[in-house]
Amino acid sequence: MVRLILACLALFSAFLAHAQDKFIVMASTTSTEQSGLFAHLLPAFKAASGIDIRVVAQGTGQALDTARRGDADVVFVHDQAAEEKFVAEGYGMRRYPVMYNDFVIVGPKADPAGAKGKDVVAALVKIAAGGAPFISRGDKSGTNAAELRYWKGAGIDVTANKPAGYQACGCGMGPALNIAASSSAYVLTDRGTWLNFKNRGDLAVLVEGDTRLFNQYGVIAVNPARHPHVKVAMAQQFIDWVVSPAGQGTIAAYKIGGEQLFFPNAER
Amino acid sequence: MPLTMSSGLIALEGVAVRFGATTALHGVDFTLRAGERVALVGANGCGKTTLLRVLHGRLPHEGRRLVAGDLRQAMVYQRPFLLRVSVWRNLMLALWLAGVPAAERTARADAALARVGLAGERNRPARVLSGGQQQRLALARAWAVRPQVLFLDEPTASLDPGAKREVEQLITEFSAEGMALVMSTHNLGQAKRLATRVLYLEGGRLVVDLATNDFFERPLPEPAALFLKGELPWSA
Amino acid sequence: MNEGFGAALSTAWSLVIGFDARLAQIVGLSLGISSLSCVLAAGVGMTAGAWLAVARFPGHRTLVAVLNTLLALPSVVVGLAVYLLLSRAGPLGSLGILFTPAAMVIAQTVLVLPVVAALTRQLVADAWHGNGEQLRSMGAAPFTAALLLLVHERLALVTIALTAFGRAISEVGAVMIVGGNIDGVTRVMTTAIALETSKGDLPLALGLGFVLLAVVGAINALIALVQRRQGTHEAAAPAAALPAAA
Numbered sequence: 001m002v003r004l005i006l007a008c009l010a011l012f013s014a015f016l017a018h019a020q021d022k023f024i025v026m027a028s029t030t031s032t033e034q035s036g037l038f039a040h041l042l043p044a045f046k047a048a049s050g051i052d053i054r055v056v057a058q059g060t061g062q063a064l065d066t067a068r069r070g071d072a073d074v075v076f077v078h079d080q081a082a083e084e085k086f087v088a089e090g091y092g093m094r095r096y097p098v099m100y101n102d103f104v105i106v107g108p109k110a111d112p113a114g115a116k117g118k119d120v121v122a123a124l125v126k127i128a129a130g131g132a133p134f135i136s137r138g139d140k141s142g143t144n145a146a147e148l149r150y151w152k153g154a155g156i157d158v159t160a161n162k163p164a165g166y167q168a169c170g171c172g173m174g175p176a177l178n179i180a181a182s183s184s185a186y187v188l189t190d191r192g193t194w195l196n197f198k199n200r201g202d203l204a205v206l207v208e209g210d211t212r213l214f215n216q217y218g219v220i221a222v223n224p225a226r227h228p229h230v231k232v233a234m235a236q237q238f239i240d241w242v243v244s245p246a247g248q249g250t251i252a253a254y255k256i257g258g259e260q261l262f263f264p265n266a267e268r
Numbered sequence: 269m270p271l272t273m274s275s276g277l278i279a280l281e282g283v284a285v286r287f288g289a290t291t292a293l294h295g296v297d298f299t300l301r302a303g304e305r306v307a308l309v310g311a312n313g314c315g316k317t318t319l320l321r322v323l324h325g326r327l328p329h330e331g332r333r334l335v336a337g338d339l340r341q342a343m344v345y346q347r348p349f350l351l352r353v354s355v356w357r358n359l360m361l362a363l364w365l366a367g368v369p370a371a372e373r374t375a376r377a378d379a380a381l382a383r384v385g386l387a388g389e390r391n392r393p394a395r396v397l398s399g400g401q402q403q404r405l406a407l408a409r410a411w412a413v414r415p416q417v418l419f420l421d422e423p424t425a426s427l428d429p430g431a432k433r434e435v436e437q438l439i440t441e442f443s444a445e446g447m448a449l450v451m452s453t454h455n456l457g458q459a460k461r462l463a464t465r466v467l468y469l470e471g472g473r474l475v476v477d478l479a480t481n482d483f484f485e486r487p488l489p490e491p492a493a494l495f496l497k498g499e500l501p502w503s504a
Numbered sequence: 505m506n507e508g509f510g511a512a513l514s515t516a517w518s519l520v521i522g523f524d525a526r527l528a529q530i531v532g533l534s535l536g537i538s539s540l541s542c543v544l545a546a547g548v549g550m551t552a553g554a555w556l557a558v559a560r561f562p563g564h565r566t567l568v569a570v571l572n573t574l575l576a577l578p579s580v581v582v583g584l585a586v587y588l589l590l591s592r593a594g595p596l597g598s599l600g601i602l603f604t605p606a607a608m609v610i611a612q613t614v615l616v617l618p619v620v621a622a623l624t625r626q627l628v629a630d631a632w633h634g635n636g637e638q639l640r641s642m643g644a645a646p647f648t649a650a651l652l653l654l655v656h657e658r659l660a661l662v663t664i665a666l667t668a669f670g671r672a673i674s675e676v677g678a679v680m681i682v683g684g685n686i687d688g689v690t691r692v693m694t695t696a697i698a699l700e701t702s703k704g705d706l707p708l709a710l711g712l713g714f715v716l717l718a719v720v721g722a723i724n725a726l727i728a729l730v731q732r733r734q735g736t737h738e739a740a741a742p743a744a745a746l747p748a749a750a
Binding site: 008009025030034038039054055056057069070071171172173174175177178181193196197198199200227229 | 536539540543591592593597598600602603684685686687689699701702703704705706
């Protein structure tokens with residue numbers, strides 16, 4: 001019995017030590033992973049190149065910090081300002097736009113604040129005026145950064161002058177939706193996470209279609225000048241593929257319930 | 269000052285033992301000589317076990333304790349601690365701990381088991397043996413390391429008459445082989461049968477120290493005499 | 505609420521019946537990582553605990569108090585500490601094992617090591633208190649005696665190992681941080697449950713939880729079976745009752 005256990009453990013340790021196939025580590029966001037895109041996109045890349053991509057999903061801010069520490073080879077996030085800063089600081093080689101998806105505001109079907117429509121800023125003004133509950137991720141994510149931009153556009157400073165129902169959870173998109181569903185609150189979410197989210201309660205999409213809600217994704221290889229160990233060749237291979245017609249086509253082909261989620265817009 | 273073999277094996281000079289606020293032994297002077305069989309008698313709590321332990325060198329004490337050269341000792345405690353392994357392995361471990369060379373261990377373990385009549389129990393877990401068998405195993409364990417002094421704490425206290433007789437027989441044989449013995453007992457008949465010298469303790473003090481004949485024939489100081497009277501019958 | 509549990513139980517059942525390959529891989533990885541961590545922690549922790557039970561030196565009592573305090577180490581804190589060590593920006597970054605199962609084994613070993621050491625220390629100290637003198641009388645040095653007492657109390661050690669295993673396999677904070685919950689590489693039961701919860705798929709999350717408990721339950725049943733078979737050889741003096749952790 002003891003021998004059997006030891007044999008299993010020995011095998012397992014061998015597995016751990018075993019040199020893995022070609023792979024790179026990609027720091028990306030929880031909302032992108034939870035949209036299911038990677039399960040669709042990365043096998044296509046592997047088939048084309050033989051390279052495994054290991055996705056560590058965190059908030060955008062965390063993902064960029066992980067890359068700054070050199071623990072990732074490439075980042076795939078959606079916060080243009082933060083991405084450009086990342087490159088300007090010398091941690092990234094070059095930012096390539098890849099695709100965009102959109103944000104929506106979901107809230108209780110009854111819509112007590114009367115936020116429904118196509119104008120995100122107007123909606124936020126009404127939500128704040130009515131003191132309706134609003135859940136913010138508050139976690140340095142791309143989604144959170146977008147949310148804060150919209151509030152600013154509405155002329156409301158959520159830190160200095162918090163609207164009555166405003167709550168920051170310091171959490172990912174899914175947990176924020178969970179909280180909103182159980183407390184009938186409004187929340188800004190990316191469409192991908194929403195389409196996959198199962199615990200909807202009485203929430204529905206109320207605000208969509210505003211061009212300001214478009215959420216741009218960028219991909220950046222980590223700079224080997226800062227971290228000599230990063231697998232920059234393979235990272236560049238991924239970038240080249242994902243902005244190529246093949247990669248862009250794969251992105252466009254991803255649908256949930258017949259609906260396309262991400263719209264490729266790499267520079268030609 | 270080192271003892272020589274003729275003058276004594278272990279000597280205590282003014283030895284006292286304290287456990288916290290309690291004094292278990294007050295100023296004991298005693299010398300154990302080769303070939304002796306010493307019985308420690310007295311009421312429960314008089315300090316017999318403490319005296320055994322301090323003779324064996326296991327307790328911190330005041331006063332002086334002198335030991336002759338490289339004296340090999342072993343002790344059979346009142347409830348011998350047997351490991352949860354086989355009879356055989358208990359013996360082999362004891363031999364290993366005593367520093368017996370590997371080449372000799374098997375032979376000595378075999379001899380010890382045969383000596384106490386436990387050869388048939390060799391592979392059984394030591395803890396499933398009967399009380400008498402466990403006592404014999406403890407004796408085998410002690411005998412196997414060939415001690416020059418063997419301490420025994422109430423070796424037959426919990427045994428039935430048959431087992432008691434067997435153990436007394438073994439003890440006598442060990443002594444005949446040259447081992448010095450110090451044994452505590454609450455059975456005066458046993459002391460009379462086995463010992464060459466009897467020590468009577470009371471309240472942590474060594475009150476009487478006489479050869480066996482003298483102890484049981486001559487008049488004794490008051491407390492000891494009363495103790496003797498309380499312990500009938502003689503023929504136990 | 506009942507409906508949630510019902511859905512979870514039927515999800516758990518269909519997961520087990522369906523024998524989904526990905527689920528099997530995740531379960532296997534959880535078992536492998538936590539078992540390896542327990543073996544490592546047992547090797548080091550039981551030795552250290554035994555030593556600490558018999559060693560006497562200035563500051564000994566402080567060390568024991570510190571050890572007992574480490575029983576309350578939050579798994580997230582361990583994860584963070586190991587992350588900082590293994591990150592490329594950290595001292596051991598050149599090993600390149602962050603976001604791999606090896607890092608998860610290290611984190612869980614660190615997490616359960618105090619559990620094993622503290623419980624072993626208590627076990628051996630109690631046994632030493634009762635029987636240390638006889639072992640010393642037979643010629644054992646204190647640490648040798650401690651090791652012999654470990655052999656003597658091996659049944660209780662199994663329970664200590666199982667306690668450590670339970671702590672390891674149920675934790676999520678450490679493996680999430682140092683493993684990164686990478687699909688197919690470092691995703692284990694607990695991180696999968698956390699992921700499904702955050703995706704709002706609560707029946708699946710709870711179902712996975714039931715699967716995890718069922719797997720651990722099966723292992724415990726197996727161990728009990730083995731112990732019973734060994735126990736019939738002995739009119740078992742029951743294994744020393746496991747002393748409560750401080």
